[in-house]
Amino acid sequence: MDSLPFFPVSASTTAGQVDNLYFAWLALSGVVALAVALLLIWFAVRYRRGSAANRIVADAAKSEKRMRRIEIVWTVVPVVLFLAMFVWSARVYYVNVTVPRGALPIYIVAKQWMWHAEHPAGEREINELHVPLGRPVELLMTSQDVIHSLSIPGFRIKQDVLPGRYTTLWFTANRAGEYHLFCTQFCGASHSHMVGRVVVMEAAAFEGWLSAHANLPTMAARGAQRYRQLGCDGCHGAQASVHAPKLEGLFGRSVELRDGRSVLADERFIRDAVLLPNREVPAGYDASMPSFRGQIGEEELLEIIEYLKSLGNATQQVMP
Amino acid sequence: MADALAAHAPQFDDAEQQRTASNLGIWIFLATEILFFGVLFAAYAITRVRFPDAFAAASRLTNLPLAGTNTAVLLTSSLTMALGVHAAQHGARRAVVGWLSLTVALGCAFLAIKAVEYRLDYLEHLVPTLDFRYAGPQADQVELFFYMYFFITAVHGLHVLIGIGCIATIAVMAARNAFSPDYFTPIDVTGLYWHLVDVIWLFVFPILYLISRS
């Protein structure tokens, strides 16, 4: 069976919904394509030159009216069908982009030409992703260079991974095993080598794997260290003489800006604050934070984000 | 020679058809130019919305007096061009040559003033990749503003240059009596092009120089 596969394995809770859409389209388009083909063949045979078929159009005006009605029917019916399919597929999509609360975050940094995964508990992986069975997992992803795209066909998910911002992907694996992981946005010479595997493990096995690979401090601990190293608490710490926002409990809160807008202090906000600090200045403060562009890498930034999450009520993100 | 050209090109049935076709042709061409510049304006607008403070600060560093003068120059040149078309409608050959020549001169003046402006920008270290220096915050975004500023004004300047070439050519043709009240399509068509170049400047000028100067 493996030598001529027809259908990918289905290993996530949303894969079934995607497959249902697929089958519905297969059925619908199969019917239409078959109908068109059969009609073409039938008409071609029946009305071939020299055949004895009746070609007389008895009443031109009535025929004209009938033609008009047929045109309208076969315009309206597709519109209705397409609208129905649109609504259905949009709903599947919304499930796809709505991250459930309590999802386990895993951070992904893509770079030419490998996938770097960091678990909050400290494990790091390259081109592999170990995840627990039956638990929602949220991937927070960014790229260090060009646009990549993370695709896991077995879960029916895919999301472009961009430099300069974070994108997310979530899934709940419901079948243990190993699944392909591909880069699906052309990213240079070794694009087709930027592949890996997702390993879905039963809860106990996953815990075992985590402890076996926990030879590094947690991301939050590393983030705290980086925070001190870069001198962040010089301004943001309790002893600071500079008027800078306190970061405890910041993450997940709504922040009012100087220009009147309100933004959510999510991962994107933190990243922009560190790299482009004067774009979103909170109300009551001035634009004097220096930029750390060039001094901090993507992985380190994610560690700091984990650290800040640990400082306050880290509410789960619901992606727009 | 005027009579020979008052006749129509062989693919057309008559002069009327040729005029209609030429007119429609130039309007379609102008539409493509609008889309062309539209992309630049869109890119500028989007970037500006992302960095309002940096772009406002950068915009204040542009040379308003020179650009303002240029606006007056270009508007005047549109007037002289229109007067040239008007003269052509009445077959006033000397007036046509005069107005077209004046338009050419004003166009050249526009480019000369632009050159001076670019030089001053260079001396103030505002030209990206040519020793760009900016001491304030968000220097990268200020540099981005100037990159777009030079790109947009250079593309516009190129269109001015091409326009000058076209107007000079038809001025010479007019001097050689190539046109008549029955046939002055090239003047008409070039006039429309020149007016568009002017209109585009009327968008370029405010979005680059005037926004955020209170």
Place this chain on the structure above:
Amino acid sequence: MNSASIASEENYLSSGWNWWAWLTTLDHKRIGILYTITITLLFGIGGAAAAMIRLDLLTPNSQLVSVETYNKLFTMHGVIMVWFFLIPSIPATLGNFLVPMMVGARDLAFPRLNLASWYLFVGGALFTIYALLAGGVDTGWTFYAPYSTTFSTSQVFAAATGVFIAGFSSILTGLNFVVTIHSMRAPGMTWFRLPLFIWAMYATSLILVLATPVLAMTLMLMGMERIFGIGVFDPALGGDPLLFQHLFWFYSHPAVYIMVVPAMGVASEIISCFCRNPIFGYRFMAYAMLAIAAFGFLVWGHHMFVSGQSAFAGTVFSLLTFLVSVPSAIKVFNWTATLYKGHVTFHAPMLYALGFVGLFTIGGLTGLFLASLGLDVHMHDSYFVVAHFHYIMVGAAVMAFFGGMHFWWPKVTGRMYPEGWARFSAILTFTGFNLTFFPQFILGYLGMPRRYPVYPPEFQAWNVLSSAGASLLVFGYILPLIYLLWSLRYGERAPANPWGAKGLEWETASPPPSENFHATPLVSEEAYAYARSESPHG
């Protein structure tokens, strides 16, 4: 009919047979031929790249070429096939030849612009071939930033310049067609008596004129960013890589309609002739093409569902994409209905046209899979997309192009092609095409990404099948080249109207005189005025 001289009477081919006459011609018919020769050469180059791609994909570990070379192969294949074959194909060859004739004019409105358009096209092609010879480009035909602006070390600038220049060729052709159709129709040729091919050229020209400038400027911005290193797209400076995608696809989606709407026009001409029936629902067909052209500008975001654009934007684009497919569906049903109560014959052009309808149907239906948001997440950038667009661009558009070449070959050259070989080629092409690209739908759903020279071994069987089909397809394309050239010298001489078709172009000699018609035609009947009980000849 003697075969000794080129033709017994003077025609556009018989006068002036030297290089200079051809290279300075203002005759739209000769310019159409110049374009045909040029795009055939470029099709050969793009096709050679495709052949190497399919050969390399026979094995999962890219044994034929290095991965760097493979990346350059698929890029050049895309760049050449899209901009230097498909976009000009029907408009610049058949369109240039037929638009004046079908409206009853002596030439296009601006013959010198027409010649300039060809030179621009050749200039652009030369830049692109230079890029190919100087090491190639490896960004994909989509030139996504920041890879194209900051990371690729290949000939991006040269290739982009080539496409930029060729873009002006498109704009001038479109401009010429719109003006000609508006202002140079023969007496009696009202809008709704125009052949649907003209409506197709008109709709296509609107897109050519309005979309191409956007591409030109986008490529310019990309090129400038590559040279000067500062930019609008570079995220390292707060630039937005998605902005590039929006600008690029704003042109490139309408561009696919530039590639398929002319094919629809050709199909309508052929099907009505070989059914001896007016096209069912003429007005719906004309309006449908205009609707496709207009709506086609509103759907570009469906190439970007997983790009990071907002879910709201994705939803809007998905809805609009479903709506834009409705006019195309109507056209398919109308072509089918045209056969009803007709007198159907199966000459080669008709086989190509029927093939077009079938393959366009499959291609269009699979587009709906991709328009479905929830499904596209899985299928985006997979071989499903590759199969979908090849069904439309190769299956539909190229088959229609070949059908049109055969249909109007007698008119253009004054010779008949060998019918037996032509029918065989049509069937061979249809079969080879399906064998090549149908397996790719399956590969796509399995998850095989596009632009992969190296792939998991379990995908090999389908890849081998696809490459086998490609080897058939190659013959389907080479055969017509051979027998069409053969017919130029040895083909049976063609009468003015070998098919008994309706249309002004058939009412003048084959090949036509330089001025197309000896007297300005007067139009008094509707389009496709085939009498219902009339029996065809030919």
